[in-house]
Amino acid sequence: MPLSKVLPYIENENYERLSPEIITKAKKSLLDFLASAYSGYQCKSSDIAFQSADWLGGKEHCSIIGTEKTVSPFAATFINATLASCMDIDDGHREPVGHPGCMIIPPVLAAGELSKNSTGKDFITAIVTGYEVGIRCGIVMNSNHGQLFYGSGGWALFGSASGLAKMKSLTGITLENALTIGEVYGPTAQCGKSIAAGSMTKESVGWGAVTAFMGVSLAEHGFTGPDNILIDKHLYNCDIEKTFETLGEKYEIRNTYFKQYPACKWAHSPITAVLQIMEESNPDLKEIDEIIIETFQKATTLNHVKPETTEAAQYSIPFLVATALYYGAVEPSHISEKHLKNDSIYNLAKKIRMIPVEDMEKEFPSKRPARVKIKMKNKSVFIKEVKLIKGDPENPLSWDDLINKFHLCSKNFIDYAHREEIVKKIINLERITNLKELTSLLK
Known part of the structure; x- marks a missing residue:
């Protein structure tokens, strides 16, 4: 255990046993992933990923979302994962505390294009398979997140490998090694x-996805890994068997969230409250005297008042809240580097004080709550508390919401008719007989 549950699940999962709800959620996850990838073009890290991809070598058969350029499957996985994660507007799951889609979809997409x-x-089946395995691994690995906090590249790589192995129809010892090498x-x-440095490394997403792809490739050639996954039991604080006992029956992809704002999820409740x-x-x-944000302790670490980079801005609750007040919204363009020098936003951010409070701490990580108090110079106070926001699984984004997000994130890169064709293909994804019908549209 857990391989005794994971291996038969991967081998036996198939499209016909997926419910319409799960199929729809997988398609929504794909559209959200593409929206996030197009938004990533506003980040310097995506430019650098492009420039560095040549050393990943190999035959140039795989697409980079948003360009005509084709590269090796490793390079495509690295760049597409970086694009989808660098603006921090990609999907997530509260229990593993991170992002599955940016890790799972890029290698599966590359494998589908090679086939x-x-x-x-x-494609749908592989996405679902990756989410189900990856999320459960993340729940285990971050069960002791107060002491050891794995980013998505550390846990979702098991989802990357599982989805990729499913796409390649791996079985037996090859499948086992495809997963265990990543351990x-x-x-x-x-x-x-x-987070502390505001760096482009973020959660090791790009490299985590490539590592998973490499592990699968090695396994196909006979390379071996350990005899199980999640073998560092002393580091975890949960019942591992219980976490995996519902695999194939209860689908965790149902509990993923979609983001409205390009920011760490911990910032979304205070942003929503001020809006x-x-x-x-x-x-x-001009009449605001002070803004107090009461929230859980980890969120109070996102306290950079004057971020110097897009990545730092995504992890700066004062900057993001001030941006929401100034623009009446928080969109990808608002945290691009040309907007970081706005003195009006900086002056608002300086008025923000973040306080950890016990009632909010008790809600984390099942919720990311915040209570915002805007104190005016005339002594009046505006108060709003937010525990769940639109996009959370309890209040999900509709198809229309996600289509609007896709248009917002991609409008500067592809024309409207082209965008509509992509949306149509994803809504009808199960009808595609060759995945290149979709990938050809992403160039």
């Missing part, structure tokens, strides 16, 4: 270090 007969149904080769993905205050009361920004 001559991969269908839309194959040793995978990055620790210590995202706390990236609600603005809509209901429209306080004069």
